[in-house]
Structure formats: structure tokens, C-alpha cells
Amino acid sequence: MPDPNDPRVQQMMQQLQQMMAQSMSTGPVNWQLAKQLAESELEAENVVGPADQAQVAEALRLADLWLDSAVNWPSGVTATDAWTRKQWIDRTENSWKQLAEPLAAQMGEAMQTLVPEEMAGMLGPMADLMKGVGSALFGAQMGQALAKLAGEVLSSADVGLPLGKTGVAALLPANIAAYAEGLELPVEEVRLFVALREAAAHRLFTHAPWLHAHLLGALEAYAREIRIDESAIEEAMSDIDPSNPEAAATLDLSEVFKPEDTEQQKAALARLATTLALIAGWINVVVAEAVGDRLPTMDRLMESARRRRATGGPAERTFEALVGLQLDQAKVRAATLLWHSLAEARGIEGREAVWAHPDLMPSAVDLEHPESFATVSEALEDLDLSMFDQLAVNDPKDEPEDPDER
Structure with missing residues (x-):
């Protein structure tokens, strides 16, 4: 047995007690724990000052001005902001809930199926506690993911879709400065390039x-098909020697809880991948057209992206x-x-018209x-569809009996 006076053991017990205390939080993901873990892993950074806000606002204003010549739509930006990494976590929380909770909820329900019905009845109130533990585990996973992303994202839409409030374009000055330093490019030009992609999104x-909603729908369609591979769990557990505690460390949980995707999931992933590629491709085109030859480092910036x-x-x-x-x-x-x-074939207006409906x-x-x-x-677009309308109203008895003639 471990020494209860060992500081490491005491720290572990404190963390366990904290997790249990938070385990009764509602929802499939413990977001309070996720934010605490994410923020604890981030390095200290300076607050965003008036100079940062002014630079971000000016970059986004100029970006929108340049985009007017390349896009047929007016600006979608109603406000600008400059965020620290912790502010990015805080101000994108609602979007992460929309993205992650359907998946976490379905995974939690799938895990509940592993408990036999007779045992579930015996658990009583403990069943809610187990759900809470699952919520805490998902929260811990999200916390780690958010911490990594917070150190890399350059804007609110850097993950493929805007994560902040509708119309609020936001950049992260500290991350942009680090990114520019790594590229050995002027931070002003990098900031403007990021602002162009943000405003375009x-x-x-x-x-x-x-x-x-289309992107969220693809994620939800994937979530509905989540299943736990019970046979994989049984096979993995049968290979463990109870007399050898070290054998448990060889159990690969990622394989046990990740069965092969169903056909419906593959279709959802294909739809998601295609949509994300179309979004990124459109942004590439309109940003390049908006910039023209006004940014000397444009080629290097596009290559870095x-x-x-x-x-x-x-x-x-x-x-x-x-x-x-x-x-x-x-x-x-x-x-x-x-x-x-x-755009070459149908012009800017024809290009943008395709975004009018998902079926297009x-x-x-x-x-x-x-x-x-x-x-x-x-x-x-040029096809005369009136003949199809006429066929649709023709009486079937008017059709020729001879199939060749028909």
C-alpha cells in the first residue's frame, strides 16, 4: 500500500476528491474542469492592451476593404476583438459545447450498455455518480485539447469555422507574434494575412x-452511430493475467473503445471532410484575389499556411x-x-451563388x-427546364404505347 503521508499520494487524493466533487455536474462534459485544466497548462502571457486592440481593429478593417473587390457579399464582421489564449478558451466555450457534447453524450450512453441490467438496478444513486465520472473524464480530455489549441490558434476561425459570437472577428496577438517570428516575416504582414482569412470566414x-448547422449535423450523424466494441473489451481483458498487475498497463484503451466506423459514420466523415475542404479552398481563393500584388510576402504566407x-x-x-x-x-x-x-467561368456572383443551398x-x-x-x-444553369415541367403535367395515358417511340 502507498504511504498516505507521501506528498504525491496526498496530491493524487486531492485531485481525486476534486474530480468527485465536480462529478455531479450536469451534461456529458464537465466544462468547468476542462477550463481549469486548460488554463493551468497555459504559460503566463501579457494582457491585451489598447495598442493590441487598435492593431487588430485596423488589420481587420483593411482586410474587409480588400475583400470587397474579391467577394460579392458585404462584410460579415460587426465587431473586432483581440484575445489572450485564456480569453480564447473562455469566449469559444459555447461553440465547443455544440461540437463536443453530442459525441460525448453518445459515448457515455454507449458505455452505459456495458453494465448488465441487474447490476444497473443495484447501483441505484451510484449510476449518476458514474455518469459524473464520465463527464469529468471527458472534461479532462477536452481540457488537454483546448490547452494545445490555445497555444496555436491565430484567430477565432482558425479551426475551420468561427468559434466566437456571431460577427465578432478576433485575433490572438501573442500567437500571431510567435508565428511571425518563426516565419521570420514582419508581424504586420502576418497579422494582415490572418485578418484576411478571419474576415473571409x-x-x-x-x-x-x-x-x-451543416457541419454540426455531420458531427451529430457520426455520434449517433457510436458503439462500444464489447467483444474487443472481452478479448483484451482475457489476455490480462490477474496475478501480474503490470499486464494491465499493456491494455490499449484507444483500440478497445474505438470500433471500426459504420457506413453511416464513413458517409458523415466524407461529408464533413468535403465541406471543410470547400471552406478552406474558398478562403484561399478570395484572400489571394483580395491581396493581388499588395503584399510582397504573400507567396511565403500562403505556403506557410x-x-x-x-x-x-x-x-x-x-x-x-x-x-x-x-x-x-x-x-x-x-x-x-x-x-x-x-469564378473564371461564371464570375464572382456565380461562384458565390453555389453557397446559397447545400444541394448546390x-x-x-x-x-x-x-x-x-x-x-x-x-x-x-443555362438548361431550359420548361420541358421537364411539361412532362410532369402530361397525362400518362397520352404517352405512346411503343417503348421505342416513348
Whole structure:
């Protein structure tokens, strides 16, 4: 037995008591614990001062001005802000709840199925305590993920969609400064580049109001199919020698609780991956068009953004952590080419018209032949559909009996 006077044991017991005290929190994720853990792992940083706010506001104002020439929609930014890393965690909490809670709730329900019915009845009030422990465990996982992301994100939309309040464009000055230093580029130009991508994302999500719900719908569709692989648990447990405590350390829980995706989950992931690629590709195109030759370091900034995605940027980390989705950068390149080709064929207005409804959006198949999408969509737009309307109202008895004639 461990020595109860050992400081390490006392610290462990204090943490366990804290977790149990918080375990009765409502909801599938203990967000209070998640925020505490995330903030405790962050290094101390300076507060955002008036100078930071002014620089961010000016960068976003200029970004919106440049985007006016490249996008057919007006600005989606109604307010600007500069955040510290801790403020990013605090001000994006509601969005993380929307993203993570359906998955955590379904995982919790799936884990409950492992308890036999007769034992569940015997547990009584302990069942709620077990749910609370699960909530704390999910909270601890989210806390670690948020801490890593908070040290990397450059803006509110850096994970693929705006996470703050609607219309609030926000940048993180400390992270942008560190990013610029790593690139050995002027921080002013890096800040403007990040502001362009942030402002472009807000325009897109403002003028395609269905887009946010579409992404959440794909996550919820994946969550509905979450199952626990009971056979994998039984097989793993059967290989453990009870007389050898060290054998338990070899149990790979990630494999036990992650069965192969169902067909419905694969379809949801494909829809999610395609939508995220289309968002990133559209932002690439409009930012490049807005900048033109006004930023001398534009090529290096675009290349750095591409490398960041390829090596696992915030968007890649987010969706890999949530649903194990590995974002295919080839899809982003194809989507960039698709939007560029569409604008050349149909103009800016025709390009933006595709975002009017999810049914008009390019599919995963379209990304395999991105340059063809512009031709096909233009042909469909020019097609006279009146003949189909006429066929729809014709009386079936008027059709010729001969199939060839028909």
C-alpha cells in the first residue's frame, strides 16, 4: 500500500476528491474542469492592451476593404476583438459545447450498455455518480485539447469555422507574434494575412447561414452511430493475467473503445471532410484575389499556411480529436482549383451563388475533377427546364404505347 503521508499520494487524493466533487455536474462534459485544466497548462502571457486592440481593429478593417473587390457579399464582421489564449478558451466555450457534447453524450450512453441490467438496478444513486465520472473524464480530455489549441490558434476561425459570437472577428496577438517570428516575416504582414482569412470566414458563414448547422449535423450523424466494441473489451481483458498487475498497463484503451466506423459514420466523415475542404479552398481563393500584388510576402504566407495544414494545424487537430478525421490536403488543393475555375467561368456572383443551398454544393466526386464542375454547373444553369415541367403535367395515358417511340 502507498504511504498516505507521501506528498504525491496526498496530491493524487486531492485531485481525486476534486474530480468527485465536480462529478455531479450536469451534461456529458464537465466544462468547468476542462477550463481549469486548460488554463493551468497555459504559460503566463501579457494582457491585451489598447495598442493590441487598435492593431487588430485596423488589420481587420483593411482586410474587409480588400475583400470587397474579391467577394460579392458585404462584410460579415460587426465587431473586432483581440484575445489572450485564456480569453480564447473562455469566449469559444459555447461553440465547443455544440461540437463536443453530442459525441460525448453518445459515448457515455454507449458505455452505459456495458453494465448488465441487474447490476444497473443495484447501483441505484451510484449510476449518476458514474455518469459524473464520465463527464469529468471527458472534461479532462477536452481540457488537454483546448490547452494545445490555445497555444496555436491565430484567430477565432482558425479551426475551420468561427468559434466566437456571431460577427465578432478576433485575433490572438501573442500567437500571431510567435508565428511571425518563426516565419521570420514582419508581424504586420502576418497579422494582415490572418485578418484576411478571419474576415473571409465571417463573410462566408454570414451569407451561407446553413453552413454552421451543416457541419454540426455531420458531427451529430457520426455520434449517433457510436458503439462500444464489447467483444474487443472481452478479448483484451482475457489476455490480462490477474496475478501480474503490470499486464494491465499493456491494455490499449484507444483500440478497445474505438470500433471500426459504420457506413453511416464513413458517409458523415466524407461529408464533413468535403465541406471543410470547400471552406478552406474558398478562403484561399478570395484572400489571394483580395491581396493581388499588395503584399510582397504573400507567396511565403500562403505556403506557410499550406505547410501548417499539412503538418496538422488547429483545424486538423480539432476534427482529428473529435472524430478521428484526417483532413486530406489534396482535397483542399482541389477545392481551391474548383472555386478558381468557377469564378473564371461564371464570375464572382456565380461562384458565390453555389453557397446559397447545400444541394448546390460540389460533392466529393466533384473534387476529383474540380475543373469540370464549373462547366457542368454552367450547363445546368443555362438548361431550359420548361420541358421537364411539361412532362410532369402530361397525362400518362397520352404517352405512346411503343417503348421505342416513348
